[in-house]
Amino acid sequence: RAPKTDYPDKNVADQQTEPSSLWRAYQDVIATRNTQQALRTGNYSTITSIDNSIFSFIRQENAEQIIVVTNLTGDSKSNVSLNLASSNLIAGSYQLVDLLSGNQMNFTVNSGGSFNMDIVEMEAHSTHIYKLMTAEQSKSSVELMVDMNELIEQEGFNPDTESVILISSENAMGAEEQTLLDEDGDGIFTLALANIGIGSSIDFKFGINEVENGREEFPNSGKLRAYRVKEGENQVLNTYNQLTSAITAVNKDFKNELKLKIYPNPAQKHINIDGSDFSQATYQIIDIKGLVKSSGKLDNNNYQISINDLNSGLYFIQVITDKQIISKRFVVRK
Numbered sequence: 001r002a003p004k005t006d007y008p009d010k011n012v013a014d015q016q017t018e019p020s021s022l023w024r025a026y027q028d029v030i031a032t033r034n035t036q037q038a039l040r041t042g043n044y045s046t047i048t049s050i051d052n053s054i055f056s057f058i059r060q061e062n063a064e065q066i067i068v069v070t071n072l073t074g075d076s077k078s079n080v081s082l083n084l085a086s087s088n089l090i091a092g093s094y095q096l097v098d099l100l101s102g103n104q105m106n107f108t109v110n111s112g113g114s115f116n117m118d119i120v121e122m123e124a125h126s127t128h129i130y131k132l133m134t135a136e137q138s139k140s141s142v143e144l145m146v147d148m149n150e151l152i153e154q155e156g157f158n159p160d161t162e163s164v165i166l167i168s169s170e171n172a173m174g175a176e177e178q179t180l181l182d183e184d185g186d187g188i189f190t191l192a193l194a195n196i197g198i199g200s201s202i203d204f205k206f207g208i209n210e211v212e213n214g215r216e217e218f219p220n221s222g223k224l225r226a227y228r229v230k231e232g233e234n235q236v237l238n239t240y241n242q243l244t245s246a247i248t249a250v251n252k253d254f255k256n257e258l259k260l261k262i263y264p265n266p267a268q269k270h271i272n273i274d275g276s277d278f279s280q281a282t283y284q285i286i287d288i289k290g291l292v293k294s295s296g297k298l299d300n301n302n303y304q305i306s307i308n309d310l311n312s313g314l315y316f317i318q319v320i321t322d323k324q325i326i327s328k329r330f331v332v333r334k
Helices: 012-016 022-035 037-041 149-153
Strands: 043-046 054-061 064-071 077-084 092-098 104-109 115-122 127-133 139-147 164-168 177-180 188-197 201-208 225-228 235-239 260-263 270-275 282-287 292-297 303-306 313-320 325-332
Touching: 012 022, 022 037, 022 225, 037 054, 037 064, 054 077, 064 077, 064 115, 104 115, 104 127, 139 177, 139 201, 177 188, 260 325, 270 313
Parallel strands: 139 235
Antiparallel strands: 043 054, 054 064, 064 127, 077 115, 092 104, 092 127, 139 188, 164 177, 164 201, 201 225, 260 270, 270 303, 282 292, 282 313, 313 325
16 A cells, blocks of 8 residues: 555654653553563452443452552543452552552552552543552662664774763653763763662663754654663663664663464464474464454473364464563464
């Protein structure tokens, strides 16, 4: 299909560097689900609200407890009140951390796992994904890194006489400008940020020497990289980009993420799975109506799954590990 006439203003490249874009919203929601076991396999209980337009539930998986609250209407809601009569939650004081915004509020669980919860304001069609944490768990550190080697080779940057700076919008970092260091001389400049709230979005770009000298990334534009702070290790590696092409922050280990290959495709009697070590992983095959047609466990490096019972058509296979869910589509042709 030919692109729509408004593609210069509405395109994926611009959405990737637009802090409030739909593309980023989907990235955040998908990443949150993939990193929270409770959202994938946890026990489910509905949370009561006197307002039928507010949908809320809690999911629990071992030590993980997550509360999801959604405003189903096109109107903002004030003073949203929720309550749960009983649960498996341990009585005590917690922080409720919104994994999609980084906002936090105090939260008390009563004996028997009951609680009352008040949300001051919910925007139209908005969703909050809250995780119960201690005050210590609600903060993390972030190591921002930028690879300058390509620019050094092009003689566009001299590491002996010039500096790399971080340029940020108003966000959790609390500063507009900070300097990165290359202590081991490998061309990768680093800045460590401490006590950043889980779920906070860091919106930033890199520059050389000073702000607004034409040598920063995405010059003469409001484009920024973004990174949503997660629990555990936060190492964010980028390659310096003086162009306006879209590049957003990724985890350092992005290139080591699990890979999934399926063959033959189309298939008749069986499909083979190849790629990463999926030991201890499970799988399920889903048809285009969303029905699970088969499922099982994977326990070797090369896997063969029988599809003799499947009719001709389009299917999806999901491989579920403790870190992520990987999906591929395949065709059965008999």
